[in-house]
Amino acid sequence: VNQQSWAQLSNGFVYGAMTALALAMFAYAAELAFGTRSRVGRTVAAQQPGRAQVLVGGGSTDNAGSAGSAGTTDPDDPADIPPTVTFPEASPERQRRADQYGGIGLSLTVAATGLLLLGIVCRGFAAGRAPWGNMYEFSCASAFVVLSVFLVVAWRRPALRYLGLFVVVPALLTLGLAVAVLYVPAGPLVPALRSYWLVIHVAAAIVSGAVFTVGGVVTVLYLVQDHWERRGAVNALSRRLPPSEQLDQSAYRLFAFVFPLWTFAIMAGAIWAENAWGKYWSWDPKETWALVTWLVFACYLHARATAGWKGRRAAYIALAGLSCFVFNYFGVNIWFSGLHSYGGLPHS
């Protein structure tokens, strides 16, 4: 098989993944439209409120999501007795269909993730190198990691399966942008990018970007859910989402996981820069915005530990950090020229 065929195969897989994602998007939307609460939602709801009440005093809510630990607790413990949960009436038929659609959406997401992985691997064979050397490849890899992070989250915390729609849409947009605007034919890299640091530095950046994105989605849902909880509003989505406190926790865990990784990505970039140009920091626009992103997320972590800044305010800071990251990826590559002119896009 020659390079050309690998590249074509890769494109085929990416298009396949996009098709599966588009279908998954409709399935998730249908799940939200049908019924009131799927089986997963009911199970989680039955586990949560009792624990959530006990934990208000500064404890931990994270046990609620992991079904494993809940099973091992003392059955006589008052905290584990499911309190009375009232469900809005829903016909079993609609309920069954909603569950079905949710399952289809998840299966399609798994399929799309697998296809995307195949597409990325084929692209690597086509180019004969690590497949993240330009913006097209970077975008495909980011979409893959976003979907993978979501699948891991949905597996560890079934209640967060409702993120599906909100994760699939940005992933699909990223892929669409990649295919329509950012596409460049597969090929080897310019000498400046040929370094094992590319693999390390860019892989860390891709994973960071994906986790930032998922964290951002959870943060937005937290803000929405918190808004509804304050107003006592109940609707199709608010019933399905986990309580705001738990969304906040999940977002924090994602950001706390990714912050050291992002730190590492910046450090690896600095080491590579030193190795290639003799200066580990040149205030190139990409570097500057990476630092800005880092500083804003440092703000976020500090805000969570400062009275009066927890909750919504911290969430806004996190979203500002995510915006900086997204701008660094798209904006800096398109509008600023610098040492990171790897996008393969003409500069204006």
Place this chain on the structure above:
Amino acid sequence: VSGGTEVTEPLDTTTLSTQPELPRLPSLTFGGWLRWAWRQLTSMRTALVLLFLLALAAVPGSVFPQRATSTADVTAYLAEHRGIGPLLDRIGMFDVFGSAWFAAIYILLFVSLTGCVVPRSLQHARVLRSRPPAAPRNLDRLPEHRAYVSSAPPPVLLDAAASALRRRRWRVDVSAADGTLSAEKGYLRETGNLLFHLALIVLLAGIAVGALFGTHGTVIVVEGGAFANTVQRYDSYGGGRLAGTDSLPPFSFTLDSFAATYQRGGPQDSAPRSFTARLTVRDEPSAPPHPVTVQVNDPLVVDGTKAFLIGHGYAPHVTVRDGQGRVVLSSAVPFLPRDSKFLSQGVVKVPDARPTQLGFRALFLPTARMDPVLGGQSTFPAADNPELLLTLFTGDLGLDDGTPQSVYLLDSSRMSQVSDQVMRPGDTWTLPGGLGSITFDGVRQFATFSIAHDPGQVPALTAALAALAGLMLSLFVRRRRIWVRAAGEAGGRTLVAVGGLARAEAGGLTAEVDDLLERLRAVAPASDEESA
């Protein structure tokens, strides 16, 4: 809002401030004001604002061209924006990262950080030597709590709990008199937190050392040419204020050959594929020469100083004879590449020519093609079909008044344009009016090296790695406490209560408490099924 349990000592280990949150009225004395100001500066809220300000202040550095990276872009910007340009210049927008206000923010931030971290380190050192806090009265109010009744006496239970927890590396304190046990784990969280912030201070110091004592410069070396590491030999040199310019490592090298390969055909036609510079290096004047191959991402390293291959271009070799038939110039002249096909621009200045000084504005086309509209173009970066386009000027080159001139620009204000000519390697152009001749002998390549020495690098890297390790500890280690109370009851039975407390972000305490209970039951089984 966290808290609300009976435990009075806060377990809020992410907070980087020892300061109370409640505002205090400042006393009116000068010292009081100072203390108040210091407390404000070292408060978490101030750190938050300073972090945000630093992020904000860095943004214009990416929007406006910066002198530190490209002076030419700044000059172009100023020429284009005559109205706002000088104003922006005055407030330091073209040198953001060297400006006073940027420095003010990060210095304040680091003062605030130091003021926070130092007292907290002392406090943490005390905590590390002290015992875990005593058990709260009601263990069943803790987020994690279990209880059961055993027939084993309290000391046995406490011993069993202590050994089980110690095996899991908890710090344990048994108070036999009260029949309680306190255990704590995860001190590394705060240790990591402090390590991270202290490492940032060291990192800043490393950066400062690099800026003050480091040296960096660039030099262009033509194939066959030599370079000796002295300041005079650099084409551009920038060194820290405290860097000794006469103490550069005395290495030298000759550029034996430079090779560049490019993609031929396909969608990425002309994209560079490899750059290889072959050098013969002497580490010091008396050392034996040895060959070194330098590539992008693979510098020459001599005694802590590194030479990086950062650019390349063409240097047409010309020989000029003047009107009297003397050879007045015979050398390879580096040209500046202008586009990705290496259309290159250069100037040949011949101040020694008689009867008049000669100057040539020149274009070098590695793979030449004459475009009827655009004129001479290059269609490929390799020298497949090289041509030299010369325009001859005569008159005064303006070199004699001592004003420094760019070697790439011809000041034609006191010269007149005479004629032009297209030349191929080997061609000789007899200049009109008996001015002499110029021969295009052939073309060589040049390589641009960036030569840098940064003594702050190793401390900075070490500090960065320590910061990363500290960061991971502070985010991933969970600080948590477990208490056990064994109270003797009537009938020789013991009520065992276990309680656990952790930060909201910490998970897994449930499993740990369950595990402890399992071990306790193994040693001291429940007396019957009626557990409390």
